[in-house]
Amino acid sequence: MEVKILTEHYDKPEFQGLDGYKKHGGYETLAKALKLKPEEIKNQVKEAGLRGRGGAGFPTGVKWGFLPENGETRYLLCNADEGEPGTFKDRLMMERAPHQLIEGMLISAFAIHSPKSYIYIRGEYFESLRIVEKAIKEAYSAGLLGKNILGSGFSHDMDVYSGAGAYICGEETGMISSLEGKKGQPKLKPPFPAIEGYLGKPTIVNNVESLAAVKYIIRDGVQAYRKYGTEKSPGTKLFSVSGNVMKPGTYEVPLGYPLKDLIEVECGGLKPGRKLKAVIPGGSSAPVLTAEEAQRATMDYECLAQMGSMLGSGAVIVIDDSNCMVDLLHVIMHFYHHESCGQCTPCREGTGWLDKIVSGIHAGTGRLQDVQLIEQVSQHMMGRTICALSDAAAMPALSFVEKFREEFEFYVREGRSRVKEVVANA
Amino acid sequence: MPKCTVNGKQIEVKPGTSIIEAFKEAGENIAHYCWHPGLSVAGVCRLCMVEIEGNPRLQIACNTMVQEGMVVSNQSDKVKDAVRWGLDFHLINHPLDCPICDQAGECGLQEQYMEFGKYEPEMAERKVKKRKVVDLGPKVVLDSERCILCSRCVRFTDEVTKTRELGIFNRGDRSEIGTFKDRPLDNNYSLNTVDICPVGALTSRDFRFRQRVWYLKNKETICTGCSTGCNVKAYYNEDGLFRVKPVHNEDINGYWMCDEGRDIYKFANPEFRLKTARKGTQDHWDDINVVEAAKSVGSIVKTSVDTDGAGSVAVVLTGQHSNEEYDAILEWINGDLKVDQVYHWVNNPEKFDDFDGLLLRGDRNPNTKGLLERLDARKLNKTWQDFETKLKAGTVKVVIVVGPENPAVYSDMGEKVQLINGVDKVVWMSACPVGELNTMTGTTWQIPLKTFVEKPGTYVNFQGRAQTVKPVTFLVKQALSVVEAVQLMAGEASKVELVEPEHHPKKNYFVYSRGPL
Ligand SMILES: Cc1cc2nc3c(=O)[nH]c(=O)nc-3n(C[C@H](O)[C@H](O)[C@H](O)COP(=O)(O)O)c2cc1C
Numbered sequence: 001m002e003v004k005i006l007t008e009h010y011d012k013p014e015f016q017g018l019d020g021y022k023k024h025g026g027y028e029t030l031a032k033a034l035k036l037k038p039e040e041i042k043n044q045v046k047e048a049g050l051r052g053r054g055g056a057g058f059p060t061g062v063k064w065g066f067l068p069e070n071g072e073t074r075y076l077l078c079n080a081d082e083g084e085p086g087t088f089k090d091r092l093m094m095e096r097a098p099h100q101l102i103e104g105m106l107i108s109a110f111a112i113h114s115p116k117s118y119i120y121i122r123g124e125y126f127e128s129l130r131i132v133e134k135a136i137k138e139a140y141s142a143g144l145l146g147k148n149i150l151g152s153g154f155s156h157d158m159d160v161y162s163g164a165g166a167y168i169c170g171e172e173t174g175m176i177s178s179l180e181g182k183k184g185q186p187k188l189k190p191p192f193p194a195i196e197g198y199l200g201k202p203t204i205v206n207n208v209e210s211l212a213a214v215k216y217i218i219r220d221g222v223q224a225y226r227k228y229g230t231e232k233s234p235g236t237k238l239f240s241v242s243g244n245v246m247k248p249g250t251y252e253v254p255l256g257y258p259l260k261d262l263i264e265v266e267c268g269g270l271k272p273g274r275k276l277k278a279v280i281p282g283g284s285s286a287p288v289l290t291a292e293e294a295q296r297a298t299m300d301y302e303c304l305a306q307m308g309s310m311l312g313s314g315a316v317i318v319i320d321d322s323n324c325m326v327d328l329l330h331v332i333m334h335f336y337h338h339e340s341c342g343q344c345t346p347c348r349e350g351t352g353w354l355d356k357i358v359s360g361i362h363a364g365t366g367r368l369q370d371v372q373l374i375e376q377v378s379q380h381m382m383g384r385t386i387c388a389l390s391d392a393a394a395m396p397a398l399s400f401v402e403k404f405r406e407e408f409e410f411y412v413r414e415g416r417s418r419v420k421e422v423v424a425n426a
Numbered sequence: 427m428p429k430c431t432v433n434g435k436q437i438e439v440k441p442g443t444s445i446i447e448a449f450k451e452a453g454e455n456i457a458h459y460c461w462h463p464g465l466s467v468a469g470v471c472r473l474c475m476v477e478i479e480g481n482p483r484l485q486i487a488c489n490t491m492v493q494e495g496m497v498v499s500n501q502s503d504k505v506k507d508a509v510r511w512g513l514d515f516h517l518i519n520h521p522l523d524c525p526i527c528d529q530a531g532e533c534g535l536q537e538q539y540m541e542f543g544k545y546e547p548e549m550a551e552r553k554v555k556k557r558k559v560v561d562l563g564p565k566v567v568l569d570s571e572r573c574i575l576c577s578r579c580v581r582f583t584d585e586v587t588k589t590r591e592l593g594i595f596n597r598g599d600r601s602e603i604g605t606f607k608d609r610p611l612d613n614n615y616s617l618n619t620v621d622i623c624p625v626g627a628l629t630s631r632d633f634r635f636r637q638r639v640w641y642l643k644n645k646e647t648i649c650t651g652c653s654t655g656c657n658v659k660a661y662y663n664e665d666g667l668f669r670v671k672p673v674h675n676e677d678i679n680g681y682w683m684c685d686e687g688r689d690i691y692k693f694a695n696p697e698f699r700l701k702t703a704r705k706g707t708q709d710h711w712d713d714i715n716v717v718e719a720a721k722s723v724g725s726i727v728k729t730s731v732d733t734d735g736a737g738s739v740a741v742v743l744t745g746q747h748s749n750e751e752y753d754a755i756l757e758w759i760n761g762d763l764k765v766d767q768v769y770h771w772v773n774n775p776e777k778f779d780d781f782d783g784l785l786l787r788g789d790r791n792p793n794t795k796g797l798l799e800r801l802d803a804r805k806l807n808k809t810w811q812d813f814e815t816k817l818k819a820g821t822v823k824v825v826i827v828v829g830p831e832n833p834a835v836y837s838d839m840g841e842k843v844q845l846i847n848g849v850d851k852v853v854w855m856s857a858c859p860v861g862e863l864n865t866m867t868g869t870t871w872q873i874p875l876k877t878f879v880e881k882p883g884t885y886v887n888f889q890g891r892a893q894t895v896k897p898v899t900f901l902v903k904q905a906l907s908v909v910e911a912v913q914l915m916a917g918e919a920s921k922v923e924l925v926e927p928e929h930h931p932k933k934n935y936f937v938y939s940r941g942p943l
Pocket residue numbers: 051052053054055056057058060063079080081082083084167168169170171172173205206207208210211387388389392
């Protein structure tokens with residue numbers, strides 16, 4: 001069952017503007033937060049067990065705790081790049097409820113003593129950009145941004161930065177480079193951004209959904225937030241479901257929700273006559289689940305990790321039996337090849353190599369050893385690079401070949417897709 | 427001082443030492459391309475993989491600091507497998523250029539593949555095609571296909587010269603090194619990028635295709651291009667010198683040298699040298715044996731002192747020679763003959779104290795300090811003005827010039843020749859022919875000198891640091907060092923032996939042309 005916490009008023013157009021937002025209790029939580037001690041907010045976020053919604057699922061409160069104690073200027077950076085193929089929940093959050101994000105950011109910024117934040121929005125999202133910019137203006141006019149916010153003594157400035165549309169700018173250090181006006185390329189860690197980030201200053205990068213969720217933790221309290229989800233994955237999560245379902249879209253459900261129900265109940269199931277073949281549960285970089293695994297999966301960090309996949313950015317891609325896995329992997333590999341920033345050799349060369357191997361199979365010129373080669377190349381790309389893009393390419397490749405090996409082997413032997421034929425003959 | 431164990435060897439390192447440095451200190455081999463001790467850490471080639479005890483994931487040694495008690499190794503199968511594959515990733519788009527590549531023989535890719543490689547290539551796909559023979563600037567040529575994108579060259583222009591001409595353009599396996607449209611790689615340190623490029627992607631226009639490197643021998647010496655005294659290796663064979671490259675010396679030049687300094691080898695090569703002694707006046711010159719020439723010059727000087735007094739002889743010295751050479755000539759001239767008219771020819775007084783901020787100094791002489799120390803010790807602190815006055819007065823009958831070894835930095839050569847033109851007897855010792863001498867009205871001897879690579883000697887750089895070098899090779903048979911010339915002139919029982927340059931042409935020898943100077 002959907003639980004609308006973050007998305008409660010998303011069906012009301014007025015929620016986008018400041019007045020409409022205020023009508024539904026907007027900025028009341030900010031007023032409440034500004035009366036607390038920053039330390040208390042941090043603790044509540046930690047206790048609530050909020051895990052980052054940008055992909056890695058790292059506990060938000062713990063990340064904030066990495067900031068140095070000294071009084072150095074620190075930045076808050078909202079990751080609204082949303083580059084993971086299949087993901088489109090941040091866009092909904094920005095377009096339906098920009099003030100909810102601003103409020104969440106203000107509370108977070110107050111908690112970490114940050115005087116300045118940026119929202120990094122992917123270049124293709126012009127509508128989001130326009131709406132968020134407008135909301136920031138409104139917030140400034142209403143004294144919700146700028147000096148001495150709501151008479152609390154806390155001052156904060158917020159700005160929007162539009163990316164040029166590179167997937168790698170979603171990676172936190174790539175984003176920082178891009179924001180600094182450099183080529184969007186990830187930086188070596190350590191040092192981590194919390195110690196040395198934007199302009200060399202401590203910086204916290206959080207996803208849109210993570211920041212918005214902060215508001216609800218402060219509004220409703222730790223216990224209320226923890227009512228949803230599981231012990232290790234508390235709260236609700238927005239899933240953007242695409243692929244072969246009747247009603248693709250963004251759905252907010254408690255973490256731990258069965259994937260089967262998400263597909264059947266929220267998304268209205270598959271198209272008539274189709275059978276479930278596979279599900280990518282967390283964006284194109286997440287290892288694919290077979291139909292059987294999908295039946296058992298619950299949408300939380302621990303269950304999916306245990307199944308060898310991940311929750312990632314919460315992009316559920318549903319694949320029915322009319323799809324050819326070679327075809328899909330071909331598209332995915334092409335994407336990662338195109339998006340590798342090119343710094344690390346295993347990623348630069350590996351993504352290109354995988355793309356070529358899969359393209360070869362797809363074009364009917366594959367060799368039998370290619371299937372095994374995909375596995376070998378992927379294995380040697382994993383965990384060997386500056387950022388996780390290399391893994392993001394390797395994981396789907398590896399899981400596709402492992403779980404749908406005969407489909408790949410058939411393609412190599414016959415030079416054509418088995419699935420297309422089955423579908424055509426059906 | 428943290429202790430650690432590297433491949434089973436216990437060592438102690440300075441705090442803040444990276445694992446890769448610890449490997450170097452322990453004398454253990456470790457594959458790497460992007461790390462360079464003179465540059466920041468990029469961590470991109472991913473070859474310096476190590477296993478750290480207690481850490482399930484492999485780490486890169488260049489960006490991981492040694493911690494107390496750390497146990498690291500690159501000997502496990504897991505690491506070896508990672509490195510083999512890492513090399514294969516480097517090679518899948520690398521062209522099969524080795525037979526025609528200038529770097530063959532000293533290529534990091536060849537060497538590391540021999541040591542760590544997989545030997546079973548799996549890449550069956552078409553390689554990415556990139557640009558070849560790209561002029562990055564006047565001195566450096568790029569072959570993009572060979573580039574392994576280690577970013578050393580980019581970091582060099584960012585961090586060392588701070589000129590930032592280079593960048594990596596595009597992304598993924600379409601990435602390429604390049605310059606901005608209107609900003610070529612044109613700084614006085616650009617050839618260092620060629621040295622640090624681990625593959626044949628960046629080549630020196632001066633050196634490329636001139637010689638296969640396995641035909642070259644090398645010895646360490648110093649650059650005599652300016653008063654910094656960068657430590658270098660000179661590469662040579664029977665045909666002469668082909669290039670110089672910097673040798674690390676933290677106290678003097680770090681890892682680098684300037685492009686101008688790299689050209690000094692040219693002035694040492696036979697085609698640019700004065701090969702025999704000559705005697706003559708204006709347009710008539712005769713070649714003479716150098717030993718005879720030096721001996722006769724010696725008696726002329728002695729006679730002049732005996733008949734017209736010590737004031738009839740003057741000596742002009744440049745800062746281009748070694749302490750030993752100065753000592754020899756001063757001992758004879760001033761010690762024995764009591765001549766005190768010894769002058770210091772400063773080639774570019776207005777730029778003498780310049781410094782480009784990195785290495786190159788306005789004083790383009792390797793041993794000005796050594797010379798001044800010696801002149802001071804003998805109280806021979808005569809001004810150039812004094813010399814000119816004496817010349818005008820006509821009291822000077824014999825002038826000995828120990829002329830520059832590198833004429834390129836002596837732009838006032840013609841002027842100085844004109845100044846002494848008219849003196850009865852001029853003895854001009856230099857490694858290179860001095861065309862301006864053809865106008866001399868008095869009797870003139872030219873004595874061919876050895877260059878810095880052909881003689882032992884000590885040079886004192888601008889910091890006062892004395893560096894002693896040994897001969898690298900012999901290039902011109904009749905050339906003498908100043909020490910040898912003075913021995914002959916002073917009539918000492920001669921130890922001088924003219925050294926035959928090596929020459930044993932090989933069959934199928936690589937045909938080269940060294941190109942214009
Ligand atoms: C290649 C790559 C792309 C990424 N893209 C995004 C993105 O589009 N949006 C996002 O929030 N996080 C993205 N991330 C994750 C971020 O690096 C970072 O972990 C996240 O923004 C932290 O926010 P959170 O703690 O709130 O999840 C990406 C990571 C990688 C490796």
